[in-house]
Amino acid sequence: MTERRKPYPFDQIEPKWQTLWDERCAFRAPNPGEPDFDPNRPKYYILDMFPYPSGAGLHVGHPEGYTATDIVARYKRMRGFTVLHPMGWDAFGLPAEQYAIRTGQHPAITTRENIAKFKMQLKRIGFSYDWDREISTAEPDYFRWTQWIFLQIYNSWFNPETNRAEPISTYSGADPDAVRLAYVAEVPVNWCPDLGTVLANEEVIDGKSEVGGFPVVKRPMRQWMLRITAFARRLIDELDGLDWPDGIKLLQRNWIGASEGAVVRFAVAPAQLQAGGTAEEIEVFTTRPDTLYGATYLVLAPEHPLVDQLTTQEQRDAVAAYREQVGSKSDLERTDLAKDKTGVAIGAFAINPANGERVPIWIADYVLMGYGTGAIMAVPAHDERDLEFARKFDLPIREVVQPTEGEAIGFTGDGAAINSPLLNGLATAEAKTKIISWLEDNGRGRRNIRFKLRDWLFSRQRYWGEPFPIVWREGKHEALAESDLPLTPPPLDDFKPTGTGEPPLAKARDWVRYSEAATRETNTMPQWAGSCWYYLRFCDPRNADRFVGAEAEHHWMGGSQPAGVDLYVGGTEHAVLHLLYARFWHKVLFDLGHLSKPEPFQRLVNQGMILGEDGRKMSKRWGNVVDPLDVIAEYGADAFRCYEMFMGPLEQMKPWSMKGVEGVSRFLARVWRLVMEENQAGEWVLSPAVQDVPLEKRQLKMMHASIKKVSDDIEALAFNTAISQMMVYVNEFTNAPAKPVTAMRMLLVLLNPFAPHLTSELWEILNARFPDAARDITDCAWPLHNPDYLIEDEVEIVIQVNGKLRDKMTVAIDAADADVEAAALANPKVGELIAGKTIRKVVVVRNKLVNVVAN
RNA sequence: GCCGAUGUGGCGAAAUGGCAGACGCAACGGACUUAAAAUCCGUUUCCAUUAACAUGGAGUGCGGGUUCGAGUCCCGCCAUCGGUACCA
Numbered sequence: 001m002t003e004r005r006k007p008y009p010f011d012q013i014e015p016k017w018q019t020l021w022d023e024r025c026a027f028r029a030p031n032p033g034e035p036d037f038d039p040n041r042p043k044y045y046i047l048d049m050f051p052y053p054s055g056a057g058l059h060v061g062h063p064e065g066y067t068a069t070d071i072v073a074r075y076k077r078m079r080g081f082t083v084l085h086p087m088g089w090d091a092f093g094l095p096a097e098q099y100a101i102r103t104g105q106h107p108a109i110t111t112r113e114n115i116a117k118f119k120m121q122l123k124r125i126g127f128s129y130d131w132d133r134e135i136s137t138a139e140p141d142y143f144r145w146t147q148w149i150f151l152q153i154y155n156s157w158f159n160p161e162t163n164r165a166e167p168i169s170t171y172s173g174a175d176p177d178a179v180r181l182a183y184v185a186e187v188p189v190n191w192c193p194d195l196g197t198v199l200a201n202e203e204v205i206d207g208k209s210e211v212g213g214f215p216v217v218k219r220p221m222r223q224w225m226l227r228i229t230a231f232a233r234r235l236i237d238e239l240d241g242l243d244w245p246d247g248i249k250l251l252q253r254n255w256i257g258a259s260e261g262a263v264v265r266f267a268v269a270p271a272q273l274q275a276g277g278t279a280e281e282i283e284v285f286t287t288r289p290d291t292l293y294g295a296t297y298l299v300l301a302p303e304h305p306l307v308d309q310l311t312t313q314e315q316r317d318a319v320a321a322y323r324e325q326v327g328s329k330s331d332l333e334r335t336d337l338a339k340d341k342t343g344v345a346i347g348a349f350a351i352n353p354a355n356g357e358r359v360p361i362w363i364a365d366y367v368l369m370g371y372g373t374g375a376i377m378a379v380p381a382h383d384e385r386d387l388e389f390a391r392k393f394d395l396p397i398r399e400v401v402q403p404t405e406g407e408a409i410g411f412t413g414d415g416a417a418i419n420s421p422l423l424n425g426l427a428t429a430e431a432k433t434k435i436i437s438w439l440e441d442n443g444r445g446r447r448n449i450r451f452k453l454r455d456w457l458f459s460r461q462r463y464w465g466e467p468f469p470i471v472w473r474e475g476k477h478e479a480l481a482e483s484d485l486p487l488t489p490p491p492l493d494d495f496k497p498t499g500t501g502e503p504p505l506a507k508a509r510d511w512v513r514y515s516e517a518a519t520r521e522t523n524t525m526p527q528w529a530g531s532c533w534y535y536l537r538f539c540d541p542r543n544a545d546r547f548v549g550a551e552a553e554h555h556w557m558g559g560s561q562p563a564g565v566d567l568y569v570g571g572t573e574h575a576v577l578h579l580l581y582a583r584f585w586h587k588v589l590f591d592l593g594h595l596s597k598p599e600p601f602q603r604l605v606n607q608g609m610i611l612g613e614d615g616r617k618m619s620k621r622w623g624n625v626v627d628p629l630d631v632i633a634e635y636g637a638d639a640f641r642c643y644e645m646f647m648g649p650l651e652q653m654k655p656w657s658m659k660g661v662e663g664v665s666r667f668l669a670r671v672w673r674l675v676m677e678e679n680q681a682g683e684w685v686l687s688p689a690v691q692d693v694p695l696e697k698r699q700l701k702m703m704h705a706s707i708k709k710v711s712d713d714i715e716a717l718a719f720n721t722a723i724s725q726m727m728v729y730v731n732e733f734t735n736a737p738a739k740p741v742t743a744m745r746m747l748l749v750l751l752n753p754f755a756p757h758l759t760s761e762l763w764e765i766l767n768a769r770f771p772d773a774a775r776d777i778t779d780c781a782w783p784l785h786n787p788d789y790l791i792e793d794e795v796e797i798v799i800q801v802n803g804k805l806r807d808k809m810t811v812a813i814d815a816a817d818a819d820v821e822a823a824a825l826a827n828p829k830v831g832e833l834i835a836g837k838t839i840r841k842v843v844v845v846r847n848k849l850v851n852v853v854a855n
Numbered sequence: 856g857c858c859g860a861u862g863u864g865g866c867g868a869a870a871u872g873g874c875a876g877a878c879g880c881a882a883c884g885g886a887c888u889u890a891a892a893a894u895c896c897g898u899u900u901c902c903a904u905u906a907a908c909a910u911g912g913a914g915u916g917c918g919g920g921u922u923c924g925a926g927u928c929c930c931g932c933c934a935u936c937g938g939u940a941c942c943a
Contacts, residue, residue, distance in 0.1 A: 371942045724878035803924045
C-alpha cells in the first residue's frame with residue numbers, strides 16, 4: 001500500500017515546532033524572584049488532573065481535557081497572563097504493584113517506563129506544558145513532602161471552639177492521641193481471603209474483588225484514619241463560593257450528607273439492667289423527633305456496645321446466634337440479598353421519654369453501627385424500613401402524623417401531629433422545634449446534626465506507596481523527625497501480600513527494626529495521598545526546604561479570588577473522593593498557616609467521556625481503543641487536537657469518529673492552501689494570492705465577527721463552535737481572488753491555540769514576505785474586535801402572521817416600529833392571509849421580526 | 856427506590872423566548888481528469904401537490920400549560936446513561 005499524500009506537510013512542521021518550543025523553553029512560567037518574572041502580568045493557573053501512567057499508554061480520552069486546557073493556556077498567554085500549566089504523574093498505585101507481583105519487575109522500573117511513554121505521547125500532541133515543573137509522586141523529592149504533610153496532620157487536632165485545625169500542643173486534654181487528625185483505630189476493612197489482602201473500597205465492586213471477583217468480607221483490623229469528619233460542615237459550606245458545576249457540588253453535599261435532627265435518650269427500664277451492667281440509657285439519632293410518640297420499639301446495630309449488657313438471660317443464645325450470622329455475611333449478602341428484614345429482640349425494654357411507655361429493644365442489621373449513634377427509635381407508621389420490620393415481627397404501629405390526604409400509615413412526609421399530647425395539631429416543622437425544646441428542657445435529648453461522611457481509612461497493606469513516617473514503641477505510635485524524611489520504602493524482591501493481612505513491608509526485617517525498642521509502621525498510604533497536594537508542588541517543584549515556597553504559593557494560589565487554581569479540568573470519576581480529600585488537606589494546611597486560601601480549586605470543569613466508534617466505552621475488551629499516536633501519524637497533531645474539540649461540548653459524552661478527524665483535517669488543509677500553493681516541482685510555496693490589500697466590507701465583518709465569536713467561545717470553553725466559526729471564516733476566503741494578508745494573519749492568531757504547529761509555520765512563512773509583525777506567533781497579542789464593523793445598514797426581518805413565518809423583507813437598520821408595521825401590513829402575502837379578519841395586535845421586535853395577530 | 860444528566864435530520868451537533876438543523880460527517884449530482892484520488896461547486900428534516908420554478912402542511916422523546924411567538928420557560932409522564940443505595 002502506498003502512503004497517501006499528506007494534505008499538508010504536518011509530518012515536517014510538527015516535530016520542527018515541538019523541538020523549537022523545547023529549545024526555547026517557550027512555555028516556562030517564571031516564579032517570583034526569578035530574573036524573567038514580570039510582576040505586572042496577572043497569573044493564571046490552569047491544571048489538568050494528572051494521569052496514572054499505566055502500561056497501556058494514553059488513549060484518546062485522556063487528551064480531551066488536556067487539549068481544552070492547552071487551548072485556554074495558549075489563549076491566556078496571548079492575553080497577557082503568566083500561565084502556570086504543568087503536568088506530572090500520579091505514580092504510586094496498584095496496577096504497577098500487581099504487575100510486579102506477576103512478573104517480578106520492580107514497580108519503580110515499570111513506572112519509569114510508563115512515564116516515559118506517556119510523556120512522549122503528550123509531547124507529540126504539542127501541549128504547552130512547562131516541563132521544567134514535571135513531578136512524580138513516587139520520587140523521594142516529592143513523597144518526602146507527602147510524608148511531611150502527614151506529620152502536620154498527625155500533629156494537629158480539630159478545635160471545635162475555633163472550628164479549625166490547630167497544633168496538637170494547643171490541646172489541653174489528657175490524651176492527645178484521642179483527638180489527633182491522624183489516628184489509629186480498629187475498624188472493619190474489606191478483607192479478601194482468596195487474595196490474602198485487604199482491599200480499598202474502590203477495589204471492591206458489588207461485594208467482590210475487582211481483581212479476580214473473589215468474595216470480600218468485613219473484618220476488623222488496626223488502621224490509620226484521618227479525621228475528615230471534623231471538617232464536614234466546612235466542606236459543605238465552603239462549596240458555595242466555588243465555580244463548580246452544580247451537579248458536582250450536589251454530589252459532594254450528598255456524599256457528606258448532613259442530616260438535621262435530634263439525639264434522644266431513652267432510659268433503660270430498670271428491671272432490665274443485667275448484673276454488672278451500668279448502662280442506664282440508650283441514645284438514638286432521629287431526623288423526625290416529632291414522631292417520638294410513635295416510637296414503639298428501639299433497634300440497636302448488632303455490633304452496638306450496649307448489647308451485651310442489656311441482653312436478658314433468656315435471649316442470650318438467640319442474640320449470639322444472630323450476631324454470628326450477621327458477622328459472617330459478606331457485604332454482598334448484607335446489602336443486595338438481605339433486603340428482607342431480620343433481627344432479634346434482646347429481651348430488654350426502654351422507656352419512651354414522651355409517654356413513659358415501655359418499648360422493646362431489638363437488634364437488626366438494618367441499623368448500621370457506623371451512622372448516627374448506632375441505634376434508632378423505630379417509628380413504623382412513618383418509616384418504610386421500620387414499617388417492614390414491624391409487620392414482619394408483629395410490633396405495634398402507631399400513627400402520629402396526619403397527611404393532608406391519604407393514608408397515615410407509611411406516610412413519611414410532613415403533615416400534622418396526632419396522637420402526640422404535646423404536639424397535636426402542629427405542622428411537622430413546628431412539632432420538631434417544640435419537641436426538641438421539650439427534650440432539652442427535660443434533659444432527654446438535644447438538637448443534633450449527623451453526617452454520612454466517615455473518617456478516611458488511610459492505610460493500605462501494600463508495597464508501592466508512601467511509607468508512614470511513624471514508629472511504634474511499646475505499643476504506642478510516635479512521629480519521625482522531619483529531618484528523617486524522606487522515608488523511602490525498603491528494596492523488596494517479593495511484593496506479594498503476606499496472606500495474613502500484614503503489609504508486605506513487614507517482610508523487610510532490617511528496615512522495620514528502627515531501634516532496639518522501636519519498629520516502623522509497615523502500612524503505606526493510599527494512592528489518593530500523592531494527588532491530594534500535587535497542585536501545590538507544581539507552584540515550586542524544586543524547593544528543597546519546603547513543600548512549597550511561601551512566595552510562590554502566594555503568587556500562584558493566592559490573588560483576589562477565593563481560591564487558587566483558576567481552572568481545573570478532569571473527569572467526573574473524581575467528583576467525590578479526590579476533590580474531597582484534596583480540599584480536606586488544603587484546609588488543614590490553611591488552618592496551620594501554610595497556605596493563602598482555604599480552597600484549592602476555584603473553577604472546576606468535567607470533561608465527558610469519549611466512547612469508541614461503536615458507541616461503547618473504550619476498552620481492550622471491545623477492541624475499540626484509539627491510540628492518539630496512530631491518529632497523529634495519519635492526520636497530524638493539529639487535526640487530532642481540533643477534532644477532540646470539534647466533536648461536541650466538552651462536558652458531554654460522545655463517540656469517536658475517524659471520519660470526523662478527516663473532516664477537521666480537511667479544514668486545516670484548506671487553511672494551509674489559503675496561504676500556500678504547489679509549484680511545478682510539487683513544492684509548497686507562498687501563494688501569490690496573498691497580498692497586502694485592504695479587506696472588502698463583508699470580509700472585515702467576517703473577521704471581526706470571528707474575533708468576537710472565537711474569544712467568547714474560548715472563555716466559555718465552547719471550542720466546538722469556535723472551530724465552526726473559523727471554518728466559516730475559511731469558507732468565506734476560499735474563493736476570494738486575493739487573500740488579504742491581514743485577514744490571513746488574523747485567522748492564524750485565532751486558530752493558534754487550537755492548531756499551534758500549523759499556524760506557527762504559516763506565520764513564519766508570511767513573515768518572510770510581509771515582515772512587519774511579531775517574530776513568532778506565540779508573541780502576538782490576542783486581538784480585540786471592533787463592533788463598528790459588525791453594524792449593518794440594512795437587515796432582513798421576518799414577517800409572521802399568527803406566529804407563523806410567511807415572508808421576509810429588508811428594512812433599514814433600527815427602522816421605526818411604525819414603519820416596519822406599515823411595511824408588513826402592506827405585504828401582499830399578509831394581506832391575503834388576514835383578508836376578512838380583524839387585526840388584534842402587531843408585535844414588532846427591532847431588527848428581528850414583525851408578527852401580525854389577526855382572527 | 857433516591858439523586859443527577861441527556862433526549863433535535865442517516866450520523867456528530869448548532870440555535871440571548873423570535874427564520875429549527877449553523878459547522879462538520881455520510882450520501883447524491885456537477886466541474887477538473889484518459890481515468891481515479893485529491894480539490895472546487897451544488898443538493899440533502901419528513902410528507903403531500905407540481906412537468907418544472909415552486910407551493911402547502913408537519914416537525915426538536917410523549918401529554919398538557921404560559922406567551923403574539925416555545926427546542927428554549929412551567930407542570931406531568933416515558934426512555935437512555937451515570938452515581939448511590941437499609942444513612943434513621
